[in-house]
Amino acid sequence: MTTKEGERLSPEELFEFRAGRCPDCGCVEVRPGPRGGLSQNIYCAALVCGSRFNEMGPFGVERISDKSPGVKREHWGQA
């Protein structure tokens, strides 16, 4: 499901994200994925989560996946 795709993180979520934690599950298993232009994809490596984000530097952070945990196991080849 990608119903939240393109949604900006809330200030609280952004705080967690900048602190190196996944705003959805709170774990610190956030890893960099593919980079393209100004954006850097970041994914949560927690098995129960797997949320993905698009880090755009000064432009903020958007969701690539939605918030629901455990439904997206299509990591970029690094489970």
Ligand SMILES: [Zn+2]
């Ligand atoms: Zn997570």
